[in-house]
Every structure is written in structure tokens, then in C-alpha cells.
Amino acid sequence: MKSVLFSRFFILLPWILIVIIMLDVDTRRPAPPLTPRPYFSPYAVGRGGPRLPLRRGGPVRGAEKGNESRPQPQPQPQLPTIYAITPTYSRPVQKAELTRLANTFRQVAQLHWILVEDAAARSELVSRFLARAGLPSTHLHVPTPRRYKRPGLPRATEQRNAGLAWLRQRHQHQRAQPGVLFFADDDNTYSLELFQEMRTTRKVSVWPVGLVGGRRYERPLVENGKVVGWYTGWRADRPFAIDMAGFAVSLQVILSNPKAVFKRRGSQPGMQESDFLKQITTVEELEPKANNCTKVLVWHTRTEKVNLANEPKYHLDTVKIEV
Numbered sequence: 001m002k003s004v005l006f007s008r009f010f011i012l013l014p015w016i017l018i019v020i021i022m023l024d025v026d027t028r029r030p031a032p033p034l035t036p037r038p039y040f041s042p043y044a045v046g047r048g049g050p051r052l053p054l055r056r057g058g059p060v061r062g063a064e065k066g067n068e069s070r071p072q073p074q075p076q077p078q079l080p081t082i083y084a085i086t087p088t089y090s091r092p093v094q095k096a097e098l099t100r101l102a103n104t105f106r107q108v109a110q111l112h113w114i115l116v117e118d119a120a121a122r123s124e125l126v127s128r129f130l131a132r133a134g135l136p137s138t139h140l141h142v143p144t145p146r147r148y149k150r151p152g153l154p155r156a157t158e159q160r161n162a163g164l165a166w167l168r169q170r171h172q173h174q175r176a177q178p179g180v181l182f183f184a185d186d187d188n189t190y191s192l193e194l195f196q197e198m199r200t201t202r203k204v205s206v207w208p209v210g211l212v213g214g215r216r217y218e219r220p221l222v223e224n225g226k227v228v229g230w231y232t233g234w235r236a237d238r239p240f241a242i243d244m245a246g247f248a249v250s251l252q253v254i255l256s257n258p259k260a261v262f263k264r265r266g267s268q269p270g271m272q273e274s275d276f277l278k279q280i281t282t283v284e285e286l287e288p289k290a291n292n293c294t295k296v297l298v299w300h301t302r303t304e305k306v307n308l309a310n311e312p313k314y315h316l317d318t319v320k321i322e323v
């Protein structure tokens with residue numbers, strides 16, 4: 001009886017092994033996709049766009065080899081690049097501000113961050129930060145002349161101009177790729193929807209800004225799809241009564257107006273935006289975004305000055321920590 005069972009087992013064994021091997025092979029083979037799967041990425045804002053590869057720690061090249069049957073993300077039909085020019089300066093909250101900003105920008109497809117330090121040289125803190133930020137970026141620096149570092153005078157004029165000069169230089173020989181520029185101060189708060197709105201800018205687009213000008217919000221007033229005035233609590237007589245966070249300009253407009261820059265001479269704080277926009281557009285030409293300028297998608301938040309009253313005069317800790 002025992003030997004019969006044994007012989008049956010040995011007759012069946014090869015068949016059992018064959019079935020196991022076949023099952024195993026089958027589960028390893030990727031099923032040919034019947035219809036291409038939509039490429040889903042939680043990081044893309046430009047509707048289904050692929051996540052931008054990280055500069056470091058991105059997908060390993062070799063790992064993609066031999067996986068050709070996997071559906072590849074469809075190439076984007078030239079999503080305009082958003083260039084964000086951010087002036088920044090050294091202070092206790094700088095790294096915290098830049099961290100918040102990078103966390104937002106990392107979720108926006110096809111964004112190039114132009115970070116301009118108000119400094120005589122690139123700082124180690126910002127260089128290290130950018131290298132690990134996982135964003136396509138350009139790191140510039142230019143110091144604000146001492147005579148302009150006074151309360152009541154406009155800030156970041158030289159830094160924004162350095163960003164503009166870099167953009168013009170970069171695109172001077174090639175035909176301009178579709179692109180949109182906007183000025184992203186390092187302390188504001190930006191919703192992801194804002195980037196979707198500004199991406200379709202043809203010349204100059206505008207939208208409301210929250211928590212600015214002594215009011216809950218300021219906004220361009222729109223009638224029949226055109227800007228006809230400004231809802232603002234401060235100097236409504238400005239030709240463009242808008243904050244730096246309230247507009248975007250197409251790369252084409254920046255390139256075809258090579259002399260348009262932020263000016264020190266004759267410019268008071270709060271007038272920089274208006275003086276700049278006057279050089280490149282007219283009120284009639286403005287493109288209202290954010291549902292005819294009825295939605296706040298960016299806030300002019302300001303970070304409280306940090307209390308360092310208990311900070312020792314000399315370094316007391318056993319380690320040196322970057323904050």
C-alpha cells in the first residue's frame with residue numbers, strides 16, 4: 001500500500017512542479033495593457049503631467065531598463081514653464097520660509113525656481129538647501145546697495161532685475177519656449193490652483209491677493225472679461241493698483257520688452273509693481289484669472305519677527321546646528 005502511494009506521488013511530482021513553474025512565470029510577466037493606463041501623479045498640477053524628477057535621489061536609470069513594456073507617461077504637449085523669481089535675504093526665518101515655498105513648488109509641474117539672494121555671495125545655507133530641494137532651479141545673488149537698505153524704500157529691486165536679466169540671457173539665442181514668469185516673494189502663501197491659472201497667461205494676467213493693502217483682499221475689478229478698475233484700500237490712483245503677488249507675465253512679453261525693469265529712481269514702495277507693468281502692458285490688455293478675479297489663491301502673509309531674546313551671546317551648545 002505504501003509503495004503504491006509512493007509511486008503515484010513520484011508520477012505526479014513532475015506535473016505538480018510544471019504547474020507551479022507555469023503559475024510563477026505567468027504572474028511575473030506584465031500583462032500587455034489593452035488600453036494605455038492614464039498616468040497618475042499626485043504631484044502634477046498640469047493635469048496628468050509627470051512628476052518632475054528629483055535632482056538627487058530621483059529614479060535610478062538602471063532600474064528602468066528591461067521594463068520597456070510598462071506604459072510610459074505620455075509626453076506633455078509643451079506645458080509652458082513657470083519661472084518663479086524669489087528674492088530672499090538672510091534672517092532667522094529664512095530657511096523656514098524657503099522650506100514652505102519649496103514644498104509648494106515641488107507639487108507644480110514644469111516649474112523653474114529662480115532664487116536670488118540679497119547678498120554679496122551665494123550663502124552656504126541657501127546653496128545646500130537648493131541642492132536638496134528637488135526642484136529645477138537657478139541660484140543667483142546680488143546685494144542691495146547699502147543706501148537702499150532703509151525702511152520706507154522698496155525692497156528686492158536689484159534681485160528681481162537679476163532674475164529678469166537671467167531669463168533674457170538664457171533665451172537670447174533660441175526661439176522662446178512657452179513660459180510664464182511671476183514674482184514669488186518668499187513669505188507669501190500660494191495655492192496650487194494659482195499655478196494652473198497663471199499657466200495660460202498669454203501676455204499679462206492678474207488676480208486677487210489676500211491680506212494686503214490693509215484689507216482682507218485687493219482685486220482687479222472686472223466687467224465683461226476686462227479689468228476696469230481696482231478694489232484696494234491703498235492708493236487707488238496707481239495705474240495698476242496691484243501687489244507683486246497679483247500678476248504673471250508671459251516669457252514672450254519679457255523678451256520683447258528687453259528694457260522693462262524695476263526702477264529705484266522715482267519709485268516709492270508699493271509703486272514698483274505699477275511702474276513695472278506700465279512698461280509692458282495696458283490695463284485694457286490685462287487677462288483676468290481666478291474666475292474673473294473673484295477668488296483669492298495667494299495671500300500676502302508676513303512672518304512675525306522671531307523672538308530671540310534668550311539666545312546666548314556666544315555659542316553654548318555642544319553642536320553647531322543650521323536653523
Ligand code: UGA
Pocket residue numbers: 086087088089117118144153154155156159184185186187243244245269270272300302
Ligand atoms: C511688499 C510687496 O508685497 C513686495 O513685493 C515688495 O517688494 C515690498 O512690499 C517692498 O516694500 O518693496 P513686504 O511683505 O512688505 O512686501 O516685503 P518683504 O516680504 O519683506 O520683501 C519682499 C521680498 O523681498 C521677499 O521675498 C524678501 O525675502 C525680499 N527681501 C526683503 C530682500 O531680498 N531683501 C531685503 O532686504 C528685504
Ligand code: MN
Pocket residue numbers: 185187188300301302
Ligand atoms: Mn512679504
